[in-house]
Amino acid sequence: MKTKKVKRRVSAPARRPAKLWQLRLYVTDSTPKSLTAFANLKKFCESQLKGCYRITVIDLLKQPHLAKGDQILAVPTVVRKLPKPVRTILGNLSDTARALVGLDLRPAD
């Protein structure tokens, strides 16, 4: 699987300061779990952080040394690097409520 860089930089909405969210998604290969996780993450971001987020997908099979830095044990794992504090969510994000709590995003209306 390729390391995808999804970058959206649209004009920031007025209600949210122009803060860039940096998210990392750790996966191993294109397993169904990885794909679901990516789809879910993207969905949350699009609905809540449109234009000010960046998702870095890291395939640990290709870059195993990167696992140490963010203390990755489980895959898929999403790490919110910015804004601080760093938050970690394990799983394919199929449990929306917990995923949003984990990312500290408001649930979609």
Place this chain on the structure above:
Amino acid sequence: MKNKGSKTTSSATLLPKCPTGIQGLDEITGGGLPRGRPTLVCGGAGCGKTLLAAEFLVRGATQFGEPGVFMAFEETEAELKANVASLGFDLAALVRRKQIAIDYVHIERSDVQESGEYDLEGLFVRLNHAIDSIGAKRVVLDTLEALFASLPNEAILRAELRRLFRWLKDKGVTAVITAERGREQLTRHGLEEYVSDCVILLDHRVNDQIATRNLRVVKYRGALHGTNEFPFLIGDEGISVLPITSLSLNHKVSRERIVTGIPRLDAMLGGQGFFRGSSILLTGTPGTGKTIISANFAQAAARRGERVLFFSFEESPAQIIRNMHSIGLRLEPLVKRGLLRFHSARPSLYGLEMHLATMFKEIATFQPDVVIIDPITSLMDSGTDSERKGMVTRLIDYLKAGQVTSLFTSLTQGGHVLQQSEAAMSSLMDAWVLLQDFEGNGERNRVLYVLKARGMAHSNQIREFLISDHGIDVVDAYIGPSGVLTGSARVAQTALEKAGMLASHQEAARRKRELEQKRAALERQISGLRSEHEASAEELRQIDEQVGRQTLLLTTERTELGRLRQADVLVAASTRLRSRNGRGNL
């Protein structure tokens, strides 16, 4: 690289083993841990699980050329390095040389949110990466159970652990997995369910305020192993397990004899003292002079140029030196010359095993010819009977293997239990000298005797020994009809005997004089009688002469008369006279 440690692989039927390099553990397990399989090491807090695991890796890397991965779930890399540095392992250097890789795995549960499905592939990836980066043959997972605290979903975790152990086996690495001891099962989270090849249980227990660590191989699939509990120590050179069973009785013996420094005692031992390399037990009640005799022995040995190691469990070195000075033993110069070395420690400082290890280390570094342990009984207060016996056995065997002469003093209470209380220990000893007190007459005196001395003629006599400001004098104790007398009683008895002797001398002289006088009197009588006898003999002779003369006279007169009266009978008379005269001449 592999062959070095896998002697056992030569036979196809035997399980290949991976030597740990940990002193004693390889002996118990018959060569090491099962190669290419995971081993579970479990135990409570502070048992030394992490150290055992770390030593397994370090020894593997340094002694057997097998690099290793340490995956730490509890300690950070820096903490780990600092912790094993206390065992003399330079982990940082090994990491730099790529012989060991450390990966600190940590998840804070509060920072983690769970949403949906996941697996622990990340852990596998990390482990795989670490193993491949240095070509590791050994892996340590310390303490894997920490994951149970950090990962919320136990079902996933268990499934993944099962997969992990399988994966480790497939990878062909020898793994050590540490786990906390559980209440009802071996491990808190039942890891033994997954690791079934080899399970080692560590235990840290306190008896009489003294802690001892024990190691037991609970399970070792496909191999013989020692099933007993073995005490082990964490010293500054790593872990050492001390199996008694590994020691055998086949040490060399010496015919050389060494003197004790007390000539009379040597004389009691066939005139030459003890055998070199023998073990000597010196028992006595308090204050019988055990330390003094030991110090004498030490001094004598050191003066011969031998190295003496003196373990004192009651007095400090300075105190011993001062006290011995008072009886004329100068130990200080010997200490300064490096021939005599003291090692003092309180027996309660640590457990028996630790004492033993410390003593082994001291002996190994100082290389003494003579070792004195004063007193062994202080050490014996701690631990159980079997532990004590085991310890003394190991110590004596260790000393004998190195041809070191050992003198143990042993403190006994009271007179009668003296011999039986030492029964356990005495069988290990080659010579046994007993010191005893004799009380009575308002004083206390010391005696000594040789209870046994293997392989040499020895005196069966009780000797009194006196301690004066010029050392020890052994003198004959008085043994007579009234028992053994010592001290002033002995002196009094000797005086008494002397007086008695004098009196009997005088008596004899008197009787001799009497007899002589009597004899003289008899002599005088005899001479009186003899003179009387002679006088009477003289008288007899005179009488005889007189009679002869008278007869002659008579005859002459008669002849004359006859001649005068009758001339005719003259012829006949002259013939008769001739024959009578002839008779008288006879």
